[in-house]
Amino acid sequence: MQELIKRAKELLEDGTVARVLGWKAGDLPYNPEPAYFxxxxxxxxxxxxxxxxxxxxxxxxxxxxxxxxTLVCLKPCDTYSFNQLLKEHRIDRDKAYVIGVGCxxxxxxxxxxxxxxxxxxxxxxxxxxxxxxxLTISTIYGERSCKFADAMLERCHVCKGKEHQVYDELIGESxxxxxxxxxxxxxxxxxxxxxxxxxxxQKELSKCIRCNACRNVCPACSCRKCVFDSNKFDSxxxxxxxxxxxxxxxxxxxxxxxxxxxxxxxxSRVCPQGIPLHLFNRKFIKDIDEFYGEYQAGMDVNAQSxxxxxxxxxxxxxxxxxxx
Amino acid sequence: xxxxxxxxxxxxxRLIAGAQELYLPVKTADQVNFGAWSxxxxxxxxxxxxxxxxxxxxxxxxxxxxxxxxDGKKISIEPEALKEQNFVIFGMKACDVRGVEVxxxxxxxxxxxTFYAARRDHGTIVSMACHEPEESCFCKVFGIxxxxxxxxxxxxxxxxxxxxxxxxEKGEALTKIVESVLEAADNADExxxxxxxxxxxxxxxxxxxxxxxxxxxxxxxxTEKFDSALWEELYKPCLACGTCTFVCPTCQCYDIKDYDTxxxxxxxxxxxxxxxxxxxxxxxxxxxxxxxxxxxxRFMHKLVYFPANNDGMYSCVGCGRCVEKCPAALNIVKxxxxxxxxxxxxx
Amino acid sequence: xxIEAKEEFRPKIVAFCCNWCSYAGADxxxxxxxxxxxxxxxxxxxxxxxxxxxxxxxxxxKGADGVIMCGCHPGDCHYSTGNYYARRRMTLLFSMLDYIxxxxxxxxxxxxxAAEGVKFSTTMNEFVEKIHSLGKNVRLGDxxxxx
Numbered sequence: 001m002q003e004l005i006k007r008a009k010e011l012l013e014d015g016t017v018a019r020v021l022g023w024k025a026g027d028l029p030y031n032p033e034p035a036y037f038x039x040x041x042x043x044x045x046x047x048x049x050x051x052x053x054x055x056x057x058x059x060x061x062x063x064x065x066x067x068x069x070t071l072v073c074l075k076p077c078d079t080y081s082f083n084q085l086l087k088e089h090r091i092d093r094d095k096a097y098v099i100g101v102g103c104x105x106x107x108x109x110x111x112x113x114x115x116x117x118x119x120x121x122x123x124x125x126x127x128x129x130x131x132x133x134x135l136t137i138s139t140i141y142g143e144r145s146c147k148f149a150d151a152m153l154e155r156c157h158v159c160k161g162k163e164h165q166v167y168d169e170l171i172g173e174s175x176x177x178x179x180x181x182x183x184x185x186x187x188x189x190x191x192x193x194x195x196x197x198x199x200x201x202q203k204e205l206s207k208c209i210r211c212n213a214c215r216n217v218c219p220a221c222s223c224r225k226c227v228f229d230s231n232k233f234d235s236x237x238x239x240x241x242x243x244x245x246x247x248x249x250x251x252x253x254x255x256x257x258x259x260x261x262x263x264x265x266x267x268s269r270v271c272p273q274g275i276p277l278h279l280f281n282r283k284f285i286k287d288i289d290e291f292y293g294e295y296q297a298g299m300d301v302n303a304q305s306x307x308x309x310x311x312x313x314x315x316x317x318x319x320x321x322x323x324x
Numbered sequence: 325x326x327x328x329x330x331x332x333x334x335x336x337x338r339l340i341a342g343a344q345e346l347y348l349p350v351k352t353a354d355q356v357n358f359g360a361w362s363x364x365x366x367x368x369x370x371x372x373x374x375x376x377x378x379x380x381x382x383x384x385x386x387x388x389x390x391x392x393x394x395d396g397k398k399i400s401i402e403p404e405a406l407k408e409q410n411f412v413i414f415g416m417k418a419c420d421v422r423g424v425e426v427x428x429x430x431x432x433x434x435x436x437x438t439f440y441a442a443r444r445d446h447g448t449i450v451s452m453a454c455h456e457p458e459e460s461c462f463c464k465v466f467g468i469x470x471x472x473x474x475x476x477x478x479x480x481x482x483x484x485x486x487x488x489x490x491x492x493e494k495g496e497a498l499t500k501i502v503e504s505v506l507e508a509a510d511n512a513d514e515x516x517x518x519x520x521x522x523x524x525x526x527x528x529x530x531x532x533x534x535x536x537x538x539x540x541x542x543x544x545x546x547t548e549k550f551d552s553a554l555w556e557e558l559y560k561p562c563l564a565c566g567t568c569t570f571v572c573p574t575c576q577c578y579d580i581k582d583y584d585t586x587x588x589x590x591x592x593x594x595x596x597x598x599x600x601x602x603x604x605x606x607x608x609x610x611x612x613x614x615x616x617x618x619x620x621x622r623f624m625h626k627l628v629y630f631p632a633n634n635d636g637m638y639s640c641v642g643c644g645r646c647v648e649k650c651p652a653a654l655n656i657v658k659x660x661x662x663x664x665x666x667x668x669x670x671x
Numbered sequence: 672x673x674i675e676a677k678e679e680f681r682p683k684i685v686a687f688c689c690n691w692c693s694y695a696g697a698d699x700x701x702x703x704x705x706x707x708x709x710x711x712x713x714x715x716x717x718x719x720x721x722x723x724x725x726x727x728x729x730x731x732x733k734g735a736d737g738v739i740m741c742g743c744h745p746g747d748c749h750y751s752t753g754n755y756y757a758r759r760r761m762t763l764l765f766s767m768l769d770y771i772x773x774x775x776x777x778x779x780x781x782x783x784x785a786a787e788g789v790k791f792s793t794t795m796n797e798f799v800e801k802i803h804s805l806g807k808n809v810r811l812g813d814x815x816x817x818x
Contacts, residue, residue: 027661028459028532031653034561054652059561109648114354118372118458121532140530141456190770198772198810203353209376209385211597213565213651227725229602238579238594244813248728251767255724258763270651272567273355273375280767287766292759307763310755312745317761317780320769585815586733 001048001128004073004101004171009040011071017097018068021059023052029123030109034059036070048073050126053106053153055266057081057091058219064092072096075103076174077155079165080262080298081219086166087301088260090222100164102128102172105148105156110274112137112151117144128172149179154278155265158182165299182263183286185279201247207273208246210238214267214277220257220297227252254280259288259307262298291315326488326499326506327513333369333486337361337414339502344448345411347381349374358413369415369481372458373645377573378420381413382443383427385570386594389439389580393588406442412498414450418473419463419643421451423573425474426630426639430576448494451475453524460644462533462657468641471524482520487513533642533657540667541660543632550624554662559619561652566597568622568646568655574639577603598622623659682736682802684711686795687726689719691749692784693741699788707795711739718742719780720753724764727778731811737777737802741791744782754782773810776801 004022011017024035025047032047034054055078063070074082079100085091107126112135119140125132125148135151137144149157158181162174189197215221215228227233228249254261254277263285267277288295292306292314328336340346341361350359351366358378359365376385388404416424424444431440451473454461463470472478476495480487488506490499499506509517528534541549569575579596582589596603598621604611612618630639640656647655688694694715700707716722719742730738740761742754761780769775779801781794 026653027658028647031647033653033658036560118456119527119531120459140459140527192772194769194772194774196772197770201771207353207355207357207375209567209570211565211567211570212600213563213567216563216565217651229600231602231605238581238596238600242813242815244732244811247771247811248725248732251728251764251771252725255760255764255767270565270567272571272649273357274353283767283770284763287763291762307756307759310752310759312755314755314758315762317758317765317778319762320765321775583815585813587816590815 004048005043005046007171008043008071012040017071020071021056021063022073023047029120048101048128050107053269055081055219055264057085060091060096061222064095069095069097071099073099073101075101076162076164077160077264081264083165083301084260084262084298085219098167100167100170102174104175105152105177107151108153115146153269183282186282186286204275205246206243207275209273211272213270215253217266217270220260250280254284258284259305260297325509327485327509328506330484330486332505335505336502339505340412343501345409346414348414372454376571377423378413378416379423379427379573381447382424383440386592387439389591389593391590406438407446410446412448412450416449416451417454418468418470419641420573421449421473421475422468422641426574427576429634448498449475450477450479453480455481457527457531459532460647461531462536462642462644464528464534465536465538466638466642471521480517480520482516487517536657536660537664541627542636543628546628549628554666555616555620558659558662559616561654562615562619563652564599564615565651566599567649567651569597569599570595571645571649573641573643623656680807682710682799683734684737684799684802685730685735686711686713687716687722687740688713689742690715690717692743695785696783696787696791700791703788705788705792707792708799710799711795718750718753719757722757727764731808732813734812734816736808737798739779739798741781741783744784774805776805777808
C-alpha cells in the first residue's frame, strides 16, 4: 500500500494525473469507501486492503467528464469492467491512468457476521502485506479468528485470474484464490425440476426490496435512464407490490447485461438481502459459452459481443425444450 | 414480570397466533426479516438486526389505496379496507420501537393517515432487549436504552429464559391471552434481568459509535449546514441506490402510483427514496437535480428538518442498518463525523 | 351448452408476428380459410428483432398463458439480418425462463413465411393445444391483473 501511495503522490505532483480514485479508510475496520483524492495531503486517508471490494470502474463514467486524468486503482477483475466500458464508449481511455493493484481475494463482512462474529473492533490479516491465511478479529465479545478463504466474497472463489487486462502500470502481487467451479451452482439449479427451480428463485427473490443497489453498482448498467426508472412506461415500479415484478426486474436486468456482464460479482456483493444475483448473469454466460462459443466480456476490447453477432448456423430457440 | 423457558416459546407463539396475527423475525433463504409466524417458519431471535426494519408492520413497503374496475360501461371504485385484525409484532428492538414513535409523528399528526392509524390501533408491540449490541449500533446517541426497550410488552432473553413484562394496557391484554404458558417471575429472576440490563449497558459504553456527538445538529442550523461545502465531498461515492432508505426504520417518504391491471387501475403507495432521481418529481420537473442535493436531503431531513418540526426529535434512531448495508460504505455516522471534524478545524 | 363447458380453460395466447412474413402468413391462412383458434391474439411488429424480451415478460405479466414469436425464415429477413439477432435473444431468454422454473412449452419461436398459411395455422393449433395441456400460467404474471 505504501508503494501505491508513494506512486500516487508522484503522479499527482508531476501533474500526470489531476486526482486519484481509490479507497478511503472508514471508521470501522471493514468499511473503506470509494473516494477521490486531489491533493498529496489527502492521500493520508488512502487505504487498500482486503475490504476494498468495490469495483471503481463505474466511477470512471463520471470521472471521464472531469478535467484532467484520473488515476484509478483497479484489481484484476475490475479491469474487465474497465475494458467493457471502454468498448461501449462510456469512459475515456485518455482520461484514465490505470494502476493495476494486486489482489489476494476480497473479504465479505456479511460472511464474517454469518459466522457469528459481532462487535468487531479490529481485524488483522486483511492488509495486502499480510501473508497469513487467517483473520484475527478482536471483538467486544472476545477474540475470534477465521480462515481468510472462508471470509472471501463468492466471486473470489471463482476468480477469473490474477492478470490485469488493461493497465498503465502494476503495483503489488496477486494471489490465486480460485477454488470452485464458476458454473457449479448454475448447473445444480439446471438439474432441478421446474417446481424446485421455481421454489428456489421465488424464495430468493421474495427478499428483494427493490433498492436498485445491484443495478446502480453494476458497471454494465450504465444507461442514462433505466427503463425501470422511466415514467414513460408503467414498468417503472419502485416497490415490490407483486412477486412478478422482482422476477421481471432481475430477468430484464440480467438480459440487458448479457454478453456485457464481466461477472465482476458486484451485484451479489452489494445486495442487502444476500440474493445470489450472479446466478442470473452466470446462467446467461453459461448459455452463451455453450451456444455461441466461449466469450469473456471485457477481455478483448475489439471482440464482437455475442448478442450483437450471429452465425447462420445458430441453434434454434427450441433447443431449450429439447435439451430437457 | 413473568417468564417462560426458551424451549416453550413455540407454545407461546402458537397461543398468540391462535388469537391474532403474529409477526416476528423469521429466517428465509439465509436472511432474517420480520414475517408472519407459522409452524414451519424458522424463527430467529438471536440475530440482532433484521435486514429490513419492522416498520413494514405499520407502514408496508407497498399497500393498495383503492381499486378501480371497469366492467363494460360500469366503473366501480373500491377503497382498500382498513386493518381490522389485531396483530402482534414480536421481537422489535428498542431502536425500532423509537422508529415507530418517529413514524407516529408523521402519520398520526393532522391530517391523520387512516391506514397507518388503523394498523397502530390494532398492533401490539412486544420488544426485546438487545442481548449483544454490535459495533454498528449507536442508539445511545439518541437517548435510547436498548437494555430497557419501550413498547407494550418488554422482554429480555437471559440464558434460557425469556422474561416478559407488560408495560401498557395492550400489553396486559396480550399477557392475558398467553397467561397459561407464562410463569410468575420471582425475586431471583428480577435480579437476573437487572444483571442483564447492567451487562448490556456496559457493552453499549464500549461500542465505537456510542460517543458520537450530535452537537451542532438541530433544527436551528438549517442554512449553515445546507450551504456547507462538505456535501460536495461526502456524496461522491454514493451510488444513488435506495438501500439506506429501505432498511431504515424511520424513512417515511412514499410515492403514490397507478397500476394498469387491464381491467381497471390499482392505486397504491410504496416507499420512495430521496436517493432516486424521480423523487418528488413534479410537472415542472425535479427540484433536486443532482445527486449531491438528493444525498444532502436525506441527512438534512433526519438531523435538521425533522427536529425543527418535532420538538428536537431526530429521525434517526441509531439502528446502524445503513452502516452495515450501504454498498459504498457511506452512512449517517460518517456524515456526522465529517461535520464534527470540520467544526473542530474551524475552531 | 352446460355451465361447465362455459368455464372451460381458454388460454390467452400472444403471437408476435413480423410484418413482412409471418403477418402475411397469418393473412394467407385467413384468406385460405384455414382455421386457427381465436385464443391467439396477434401483435404485428416490424421485424422479429423488434421483440424486446420485456415484451414477452409483459405479455405474461398481463395474463398471457403462452407467447409465440414468428418471423421470416433465417436468411429471408426483410432487413437482412434482424431475425438472426432475434434468434439469439429468444434462445437466451427462453433458457432463462426455463431456468427460473417456467414450463418451457409456454414460449416458442417459429419461422413462418408469407407463403406458409398452412404452417401458420398448424403452428398455432399445435401451440394452443400445448398451452391447453400445460394449463393456466400461474408462475409468471402479476396477481393484480387477475380477475
